[in-house]
Amino acid sequence: MLGYGQRGVAWKGASAVTEALKTFFVSKGSADRDLSADRETIALRARNLYQNSAFSGALINTLDINVVGTGLKLRPVIPWELLGVKRKDARAWEKKAQTLFEVWASSKKCDTEKKADFHELQSLALKTQLVTGDVFALTQYDRKANPFGLRIKLLEADRCRNPFGQFDNQYLAQGIEVDKNGAAVAYHFTKVPPFNLDDFTDALKTVRVPAFDSFGYPNVIHCFTADRTDQRRGISAIAPIISQVKQQERYQDAELIAAVVSALFTVFLESNNPDEAPEMDSDVPEEERVSGQNGPKAPIEMRPGSVVELPYGYKVSQANPQRPNVNYKPFVDSIFCEAAARVGVSYEVVLKQFSSSYNAVRAALLESKKTYNRIKKNFVADFCQPIYEKWLYQSVLTGIVDVPDFMSDELKAAMWSRCKWVGDSAFLLDPLKETQAMKMQVDEQMMSRSEAVTSVTGGSYDRVTNELEEEKEMREERGLPEPGAVNKTESVSVATVENNDDKDDEDK
Known part of the structure; x- marks a missing residue:
């Protein structure tokens, strides 16, 4: 009967008898079931490749540098109209909150281990998430540690696991306890990292940590990217390319050894x-031999x-292996190109290989930027924003920051917590052209000066104007002349173009 049976399939991809597909076996498991079986092996292999493979390390570091860089900075942006606050008062509060948060974020006392400031924790958290699939952060309170009380403790993915002897089930799997809707209610962490320097039995003992405190703020921050519904753990960013990268690494080692042997001229x-x-x-x-x-x-x-x-x-x-191989670079470049594309970036950016035309390089940078923006958006939502909200909540409790109705009105608390996270300034491939284009956008009111300053320098327009004012006062005090005026870029609008066309027609 057509359409049924072993050979009659509606889609060729479902055939089980063709030479190309008869050995194509797949898993039927759910997201959690598939991850439960393979996640730990994938994480260990990905970690090894990050440590030993030049390409894998460059890939992860490129994502980290372009997403976090020197750190994502807080810029409070509260909806002052909805809060019934005057604009001037709102700007003053935003400046105060930003300054106080920077005081906390720039100190290593924000880290439970006192090894990193908040911006360094961002980089470590993102790299850990990209390599092993997810990362956890405990929000702890200790007023003796710093004036704000909030401390962050990062945990690797290995430490989140079921209590010893407890198998995965619908409500507890891979160390995460969920409710009937699939929302996390608690996490189970080992007391020490697995295979730690201490007694191995300590790594089998787990502690249950509620996901949220009594006010609804997170005790545990879980950063990961879900690829399927009902997925409670993450998978490494380089999981799809582990086989390719490992084979390339072996091939590279073989080619290198062959080239070394060829260079000996024995x-x-x-x-x-x-x-x-x-x-x-x-x-x-x-005495110089290696093998002994x-x-x-x-x-x-x-x-x-x-x-x-x-x-x-x-x-x-x-005795002559004919090395170096002239076909080596084109071959490995094709592997790098496919592997980088799978992660969402251009291989030229990963390998820092900008040898093509200006347009090709710019296209590679812009295409990669789409991936950076997506990762940044997810990382801010998973890591930076929850930590800021917890910091603001504890600062209100301790009286460091004054926020009306913050504890009694959940909606107002959410509006007072509104902010932007600004990273490093964008890389300008052609500074003159791109700056002129930005000036035209400002003149045409398609971009604010604040957005322009943030895009070019990563700073704030408020700080720039304050510094310019201070410089002006300093010049006046010392009798120095004003610097030369910068010519304003002529704005080109649709009306201007039409008027010029009409004038040309009249001249004709």
């Missing part, structure tokens, strides 16, 4: 007299310019 002497032929041995001094082995089966070590005498009857069939 000479082998053959003897026709069995009575005079020596035993095969290396001319590398014994002796005897007839010991490897023959070589060095540049080696002269090795062969025993009678021995011949070397191939």
